[in-house]
């Protein structure tokens with residue numbers, strides 16, 4: 001049994017893993033364990049791994065191999081690997097990287113705590129050690145997924161969908177607010193499915209209502225919405241609730257009917273078009289983020305052209321695109337992986353280039369506008385922040401000069417004076433014109 005030692009916890013993958021790590025850290029800190037940034041200072045290393053697609057798996061394996069070397073050199077005494085890669089491949093990993101003391105899967109908090117000789121403290125559930133900048137936090141509202149998407153390994157890793165009880169989520173959000181969090185970013189495998197398992201109906205809108213009543217919370221962002229069965233009562237909340245950012249992340253993956261059918265996405269291209277139009281008609285200034293996959297087994301030139309035309313027509317505000325990763329045990333695995341990697345990457349590049357131009361044009365329209373910006377970072381006389389239309393780490397940022405009077409985690413009216421495809425440049429609203437001009441010039445690299 002390990003007692004009172006320093007721990008280096010490395011979290012890989014998505015914000016859901018960030019939340020799992022934060023919950024674990026709160027439990028262990030309460031038992032006098034200390035978390036350190038640097039593995040050289042710690043006796044114990046924990047790697048919260050990701051096992052989603054090839055590139056993420058490779059990153060996890062490289063991180064584990066590095067820690068295994070430190071263990072062999074005696075620089076760390078214990079190495080624990082938890083999370084998705086471990087859940088999915090522990091048998092293989094035990095053989096391949098035996099230096100790891102224990103492999104633990106997903107949702108096994110007590111199992112990890114037992115490795116430290118401590119029991120789960122139920123009274124701490126709903127509490128976390130916030131590892132993001134303290135003014136925003138991810139709020140995981142459910143775990144697992146019941147969707148049959150043919151390319152996706154997540155249901156195999158994270159299991160069936162289960163919603164957290166609404167009162168637990170609200171209690172966690174109140175805890176986060178008491179720690180200074182102003183922006184809640186709602187996450188799950190599928191946030192729009194929330195409540196179906198627990199309450200027999202979708203209650204995401206009701207959850208948003210309750211979260212909005214929490215004092216101190218100013219912004220709420222909705223990520224990982226699923227198109228099929230999208231709860232339309234949520235659209236009313238966007239209109240009525242000023243705390244709900246006019247931002248929606250809704251991964252669509254593709255638009256060609258033959259691909260959507262093969263992907264088992266349950267929505268047709270017509271249904272997808274109709275939903276996007278309904279959302280935009282209902283909230284005209286909403287920023288829509290989506291995620292797409294290129295190079296899916298039966299994606300030919302025709303299907304890819306359909307996708308390209310779709311994003312030109314739909315003009316998404318934010319867009320991510322992955323190359324198809326053939327994942328064993330998924331329904332699509334049996335289709336093989338016929339699209340050459342070079343073709344996948346060429347298609348990904350073409351989509352990103354098209355989106356770059358769309359994003360540039362959209363950002364140009366913001367020049368001259370004063371927007372409410374939350375400050376994420378500040379160093380000396382410069383600051384970086386985001387609008388309500390941008391999620392941390394994945395979307396646009398606003399760089400602000402002459403920012404010595406700005407504080408991290410606070411909101412300010414910022415005038416956008418220049419912009420490029422993914423970044424904007426701003427000044428604190430109502431400062432003198434000469435400064436405006438110098439920043440403008442600086443923005444354009446003159």
Ligand code: SF4
Pocket residue numbers: 145146147148149152153154155189190226
């Ligand atoms: S909704 Fe589909 S893509 Fe998303 S986690 Fe569930 S199965 Fe995977």
